[in-house]
Amino acid sequence: MPFVRWLRRNLVVIAGLVTLGYLLLPNVIVTVFSFNKPKGRFNYEWQEFSLDAWTNPCGVADMCGSLSLSLQIALWATIGATVLGTMIAFALVRYRFRARGAVNSLIFLPMAMPEVVMAASLLTLFLNMGAQLGFWTILIAHIMFCLSFVVTAVKARVMSMDPRLEQAAQDLYAGPVQTFVRVTLPIAAPGIAAGALLAFALSFDDFIITNFNAGSTVTFPMFVWGSAQRGTPVQINVIGTAMFIVAVLLVLAAMLVGKRKNKAV
């Protein structure tokens, strides 16, 4: 039976594509239902095709406000975590010093901790300090949990870097600052960019830690969470679809730029 033989040989491919379908199915649903015109408050059942939500994406009270708040927080959290994380990564890869092991575990622990535990303990701290929950507490929390991921991403890149390149720069009489800006930073840049992108995505999408430490401030994930109880506007699907498209376009653009650079060299 040639078909059975074909099936056996391509079993891995078929199983892999099934998983890929499982991963993408919700995105397809989100996209399709962004063109829906729901009857009630909830957008779970298909009624009829409509472009209303796409022509009026901010037509829901408070949604776009929460979206812009999330973008702001993600932006600042990315900047904070990337700067702090890059510094730590360089220290860990480039220098031998005491307590390296302890530092490594302090970096690793936040990634190995369930989010609820971190969220709850941070809330305990803020309550004890009498801090006003809101924008700043969210930002503090986001920088905290993004930091480790940035360190890991940058570390991976810096570790694979040839230290002789910097020595060569110094042989050519480049000062430490010049060496760093002209040689080290450009080589580490893809790692830093990957860390920053990851931090942005994590911060923008975080719900659990934000939910604990936001007080009455509403970020976009919290808006979606609330809407699951009160009624989900179609515009949420529009935003979800747009985010997916923007992400794919960004990755494609990054790949094209990378390809052109490789050709130029």
Add this chain to the structure above:
Amino acid sequence: MTTVTDTPAAPPAPPAAKTARPPRKRGRLVPYWLLLPGLLWLVVFFALPMVYQASTSIQTGSLEDGFKVTWHFATYWDALGDYWPQFLRSVLYAGAATILCLALGYPLAYLIAFRAGRWRNVVLILVIAPFFTSFLIRTLAWKTILSDSGPVVSTLNSLHILDVTSWIGMTDGNRVLATPLAVICGLTYNFLPFMILPLYTSLERIDGRLHEAAGDLYATPATTFRKVTFPLSMPGVVSGTLLTFIPAAGDYVNADLLGSTDTRMVGNVIQTQFLRILDYPTAAALSFILMAAILIMVTVYIRRSGTEDLV
């Protein structure tokens, strides 16, 4: 970076003499200055909160009169006594989701690493891109997919699969939503990329010639997989299972959106205690038990699988 002022008159210390030791002698304090701000952040907003939470968990009192440290360790026993079903459920659901992730994720990771060819980057993007659509929106989409009148439920029903799952208590009659199966499905879905990416990284590192060598030595594809590929992908399997199990055990979003009151996990209890009931000591004790349980399980697991260089 600038602890030494470099005047143009003084050429840099001759590097040739010390090429064997890249960390240069000058500026011994540089690493500490680099570490200081980030570590301070982690100590103040990650480590210190844990201490505060430890002290909260042994306090008694009420919201009106204030809480005081009374070394009341009984909170831990009471919390365990009251909420052991939720703990058990967290471990079971997260365990089931992890196994499903491994079973579903391995073929896809294998496909990307060895069979995708020039489609590799496209498939990788398709794995990562859903990440950027808010995970809450995607989880809500499962409500549509698994809805009672939807095609998934009717298909499973006509294949009599729901009879079997209902019999073992995973579903409830003709429903999938608001049952354990829905929660596990959501957990599997949400943490699948965390399994696929480490698996892919470790599979990709395997030298393709090893497969040829195994074939030359008359190993069947199945034997090659069992004796060569799988053992070499162990680092990916270990970090993938940890990356899916730990967040899944603490998650409360899937249990809340896709489950019912009968599928509540520990995360749901901690969230309710902290944000609605405001019983801080119990909530703190619960999250410490969760943390300890996970730490113990992770340590045992890493010891047994023999991969200690995870970071």
